[in-house]
Amino acid sequence: MSIVALVLAAGKSSRMGRDKLSMRLYAIDGAGENESSTVLPVEHGSMVPINHEDAKSETVGGRVLSVLLQVSELASIVVVHSPHSSPAWQAQCEQLRQLHSERMQLVACEQSELGMSYSIREGVQYVREHIPSAQAILIVLADQPLLEPTHIQQLVAQWQEQRELDYVAATGANGAAPPILFAASMWDGLEQLTGDQGARRLLKGTDWYGAQVQLPAYCFWDADTPSALERIRQHLAEND
Structure with a gap:
């Protein structure tokens, strides 16, 4: 039995105003609130990735990938990103891919700006073609x-x-929402999504038999805006 995590990481971050996935989760003394922490300058002007084992350098997207890598039940982790993603986020993804080459793959979605469905379809197609043992996404x-x-x-x-x-x-106060596990029986449906339709649209129909798992409300907090990111930071400060 093989389960693949499909990470949707190709958003435009339009509500944040800059690449949200490479933004720090923790404030660092002497650093601007909005600086990314993916790379550090070294001699001769070259760049090297930060060691992400240092929790205080974690980024929004980096923490999600780190969590997934800790779940041994996930055979593979496929990150669908945009070719127009920031250099900081692309560098972080590449560093993690090199460290975990046996489990992690990167897929660029050329049409990601047209809506979430394009990233989902790109990811499902990749899994079909390259991970034939997969039974769930x-x-x-x-x-x-x-x-x-x-x-x-x-x-x-x-x-x-x-x-x-x-x-x-997963489900919370607002109903079902990602993360959502889809057995192979639903992959055709995922590939038929259009525009900015998300995967949970399929759950509104009666064709499928599923279950929901209640998770804490904070699991569904996303870092879409500066105020949303600040709420996440505050939660981490109070609970870490």
Whole structure:
């Protein structure tokens, strides 16, 4: 049984005003609030990635990838990014890919600006073609950094216990939302999404048999705006 995490990381960050995925989760003395922490200058003007084992240098997207890499039940992690993503985010993704080459792959979605469905379809197609052992895809958003390994494991465990399920969705006060696990029976449906339709649209129909797993409200907080990121930072400061 093989489960692949499909990380949607190709958004335009239009509400943030800059690349949100490479923004720090923690304030660092002497650094601007909005600086990324993906690379550091070294001699001769070259750049080297920061060691992301240092939690205080974690970024929004980097923390999501770090969490997924801690979940042994995930055989592979496929990151769908935009070719127009910031150099900082691309550098961070490449560093992690090199460190975890046996589990992590990067896929560029040339049409990501046309809507989320393009990233989903690109990712599903990649899994079909390159990971034939995959039996389920777990769709995760790269801007929800408060997810923890145990949250992902709850979804996986539910599907492992009930293999007849077409999907297992996280749910909170506003209903089902990513992360959502989709068995192979639903991949055709994912590839038929259009425009800016997200994967949870499929859950509104009656064609599929699924389950929901209740997660804490903070799991669904995304870093879409400066105020949203500040709320996430405050949560981390109070709970770390």
